[in-house]
Amino acid sequence: xxxxxxxxxxxxYKAHELGIYSADHQGISVIRYALKKSMREFAxxxxxxxxxxxxxxxxxxxxxxxxxxxxxxxxxxxLAVLVPFLNQDEHYxxxxxxxxxxxxxxxxxxxxxxxxPYENPAQLRLKNDFLVAKTxxxxxxxxxxxxxxxRYYLAAAKSKKRNHDYPIQIINRYDLDFAAEDLQQQNPNYxxx
Numbered sequence: 001x002x003x004x005x006x007x008x009x010x011x012x013y014k015a016h017e018l019g020i021y022s023a024d025h026q027g028i029s030v031i032r033y034a035l036k037k038s039m040r041e042f043a044x045x046x047x048x049x050x051x052x053x054x055x056x057x058x059x060x061x062x063x064x065x066x067x068x069x070x071x072x073x074x075x076x077x078x079l080a081v082l083v084p085f086l087n088q089d090e091h092y093x094x095x096x097x098x099x100x101x102x103x104x105x106x107x108x109x110x111x112x113x114x115x116x117p118y119e120n121p122a123q124l125r126l127k128n129d130f131l132v133a134k135t136x137x138x139x140x141x142x143x144x145x146x147x148x149x150x151r152y153y154l155a156a157a158k159s160k161k162r163n164h165d166y167p168i169q170i171i172n173r174y175d176l177d178f179a180a181e182d183l184q185q186q187n188p189n190y191x192x193x
Contacts, residue, residue, distance in 0.1 A: 007049035007080070008042055009131050009153075010035070010066075012058030012141025012171070015096065017148040020057065023095040028061060031141060034171050034179040036065045038139055043075045051080045051135055053113075053127055054088060054104065056096045058141045058150075063103035070108075078108035082134075084127035085114045124152070132156040137167040146173070 012031075020027055039050060039062070050066045052059040066079040081104055089100045104110055113130050114123045131153075132138070138157045142150045160166045 006042075006045075006047045006136040007051050007134065008039075008047050009051050009135040009138045009157075010039070010059065010062040010140075011052065011055075011138070011153045012062075012150050013148050014055055015057035018057060021093070023099070030176055030180045030183060031058060032061050032065055033183055034175055035062050035139075035141070036069065037179070038169060038171060039065055039069060039077070040073075040075070042137075042139070043069060043077050047137075048076055049078050049080055051082060051131060052103075053131060054081045054083045054100060056092055056100075060096070060099050060103055062139075063107065064099065067103070067106045071106075079103070079106070080109040080111075081107045082111045082113055082127075082131060084112075085119075085123050086112060086117045088118075128153050128156040132160050132166070136165075137169070139169045139171070141171045141176075143173045 015021070018027060018031075035058070042050075050062065052063050054060065054063070063079055063081060066077055069075045070077050070079070089097050092100060113127050116123075138153070140150055140154060140157075142148075142154060154168070157166060157168050161168065
């Protein structure tokens, strides 16, 4: 990663926290649509790096969105995947492992924060603190009324925000409802496909 442009941490719920258990779930398109809109806006503001840890759900979808923005829309954006520990994907479902491999293969930068397999939850806290420390802002898919694992990232971000300028942009359920309505307007048969 370079000093040019800002680096934005993108995170949110894991797939199972959203009730998504297959690659063809229609909710994925809605989340990707909302992510793409926000990430495109960040790119327009000069953000060049999007950073994820490669966990299932929002992070992997954000990784694939970043790759699309870079390759299809030719935006000057890059993807960094900094996994918390070795073999993070060994318990992922097959469809998640495939997306994980695709995103890592096409990322501009990959690294491992703890160069060991999973040993304890401290590695996850280290990941949260490390990625918040290495980025200038956060984009998170989260709803305070539906707590889940993203709350740990959010706690690290709020802690940094107390002493530093660290914007936190939240995509909540209302934003996802608007995204679903946009998709429905663009394609009236979307929900019946």
